Amino acid sequence: MSTSFRLPSNAGYDTLEGAILRPVRINDEPCLLLELRTTGTYFSRDRSPAGKVVEDYAFRLPQVVVLRDRMEDLLDHLRHWQVTQEDFGVDLEPEGHEATCTMEVGMREGMHCGPYKPAFTLYYSSVKTRVEVTFVVDPSCLLEWAETMEQALELASTARRRPPISSR
16 A cells, blocks of 8 residues: 555546655644645647647645545545535645645536536645646546545554554
């Protein structure tokens, strides 16, 4: 099992990848320190060579603090979506924290959304940075995200409960 999770786009050109780095406590609440990476590829805009897919964007957020229970809420929403296809959004950050992180799944104007093809949107904002990325997903993408996130959360919980290894 891995502490990493992954959300690919429906077309395969965009991806959100994350890793749970370690459990932390903020204002006495159980939180997780995440690293989030998102990348996108697209056809070369200058059309030379024609049809070649190249990196379109990439960014990394190396220190995203989220509430542990809100990550569990996100996982519950992902599972529920597989049955209902209801739009949802989850604010993941601790109250009073200097950064915000929200993840949404739902219909979005200006995107090629449709039945069973919602848009995923990540909003991240801090004092120095604002990021928004949106791409279209489908049930298999969201299922992969839910399964890999569940494994990551499970492993993070197991690691937290294990007694420290002492050196002799």
